[in-house]
Amino acid sequence: MKSEWFDPHKSFLSLKIAWGTVLILATMSISSAVMIVFNSELKPDLSYSGFNHFISVFRFPLAIAALIIPVVALLAANHRSEQTKEQIKVTNSQNIFSNYYKHMEEFTKYLLPRVDKEVDLRFAHSKFFPDSSLGDYAISSKLVSLLSELGNVAKEVLEQYPIDFNQSLDIELKKKYYVLIHEVYSFIYRDRDAYIKHITHTRRDDGYEGSYLFESISLIRHTLTAIKITEEACKFSSEYVSPVKELNLKFQDLNKVYIYKRTGDRASFVYEQNKDEQTFEEANENFMDILRKAVTVS
Structure with a gap:
């Protein structure tokens, strides 16, 4: 009836x-x-x-x-x-x-003890669990998709690595991933000004600032940071499984890529004796080797 x-x-x-x-x-x-x-x-x-x-x-x-x-x-x-x-x-x-x-x-x-004080936790909750008010506590499928896309950065950087090491990172590739990074941060920060500090670019005065090598390293560092901050919140859910499959890199791996030549300056002798010399070309080869291993492992 x-x-x-x-x-x-x-x-x-x-x-x-x-x-x-x-x-x-x-x-x-x-x-x-x-x-x-x-x-x-x-x-x-x-x-x-x-x-x-x-x-x-x-x-x-x-x-x-x-x-x-x-x-x-x-x-x-x-x-x-x-x-x-x-x-x-x-x-x-x-x-x-x-x-x-x-x-x-x-x-x-x-x-509360894991994120910046600028994070609006209620806002973050509503973004991470959009259907929680209806009793569905699954993490946003859009966020999971964004994290999965970010995980491909090492693979794409390696695939487009130029023969001329002085060439800059492809503008479209850079734009694609920084847009993704901004979108991911928008799930945890209400305002852009609150997270922009995580995407600051360190300026270099050695002439290699605009090279593919250091633009790629900067992009991957920013990607790693965005993933780390976001997945810290995602881990609140015991059912969360990281979708990041193509980014088996750590900040320590990127620290192995540098350009250095001993100067003989006594003031820096102690520091220099524990650091190997590395040319720009060697740094590129070293970085490519790190990317290959990361992509192969994944």
Whole structure:
């Protein structure tokens, strides 16, 4: 039966369908009884045979009248069922509401010592778990997709490595990944000014600042930082599995790529004796070797 006919917020006796059903059946019973009376030659007889004859004559209208009780009972049972469904719905809604705030509270406690003070934790929760208010605590599929895309940076940098080491990083490749980095940060920071410090570029004065090597290293460092910060929050979910499959690099790996030649300066002797000389060409080869290993392992 249609749910709109059985408003769970009303009592059974105030339902139109209940009174309508009783009225229809009663009308049918009385009408049929009146028709029988006017179309039959009946005489009063108060003996037992008269009463038996009454039951026999008015069997049809009495049968219709008798239907009122089971039909009304059926309607009442259906109304109780609708009320039970409404109670379950309200209870579930209250549980979802309670669990939502508990989840947000625990998320806030988890992240508070792990992220910058500029992070709006409630905002981050709404971005990481967009359907949590509905009881779905899965991490945003868009965020997982963005992290997966960022994980391809080492592979793409290696694939486009130029023969001329002095060439700059491809502008489209750079634009693609910095757009992804900004999008990922937008899940945890409300304002761009709060995370821009993580994408600052260190200036070099050795003439290699615009080279493919150092632009790539800078891009990968910024990518690693964005992934690290974001996945720190993602790990709050015990079901989270990192989608980053193509970025088996660490900041320590990138520290092995540098350009250095000993100067013989006594002031830096202690520092220099623990550091190998490395030319620009050797640094490029070293970096390419690191990228190959990272992509192969993945």
